[in-house]
Amino acid sequence: MLExxxxxxxxxxxxxxxxxxxxxxxxxxxxPAIEGALSQHERINVLYEIGPTxxxxxxxxxxxxxxxxxxxPLSWKRIAVVTSHxxxxxxxxxxSALIPGEVKVFEWAEQKDALSxxxx
Numbered sequence: 001m002l003e004x005x006x007x008x009x010x011x012x013x014x015x016x017x018x019x020x021x022x023x024x025x026x027x028x029x030x031x032p033a034i035e036g037a038l039s040q041h042e043r044i045n046v047l048y049e050i051g052p053t054x055x056x057x058x059x060x061x062x063x064x065x066x067x068x069x070x071x072x073p074l075s076w077k078r079i080a081v082v083t084s085h086x087x088x089x090x091x092x093x094x095x096s097a098l099i100p101g102e103v104k105v106f107e108w109a110e111q112k113d114a115l116s117x118x119x120x
Contacts, residue, residue, distance in 0.1 A: 002017055002021060002029040003018065003029070005047060008047065008115075009045075009119065010037065011037060011043070012045040013030070013037050013044060014046070014047035014049070015029060015030055015046075018053040019055050020058060021057045022058045022060055023060030023061055023064045024060075025061060026061060026064035031068060034046075034072070038075055043074070043076065043101075044075060045079070046076065046079045046080070047082070047114060048080070049111070050082070050083040050088050051082070051084050052084050054083075054085065076099075076100045076101030077102070078102045079099065080104055080115075081103070081106070082111050082114045083106075092105050
């Protein structure tokens, strides 16, 4: 499940992942939030928290994650991934050259640093 993170600047979309993420989570939560932010801002930041309560991505969720980036290839300023999972950190770091915008991975305890980086 994806939950929106409140009280972020208008040009920043934040989500927190829990349990297993599905394609429906992306379609009902992330995509509308991104579309809403892009209706007000040409480029946006994304805060993606994947913490200890996260279990897995379904195949549909992985496809939706890719499609979100492809729909708006020039719309990303910065993407901060905050995670407690080494495999996610490693995957994001390896794929960061293919992801539009600046991408940085933060340890779970560095959530405030991620927000500062997005705001700078």
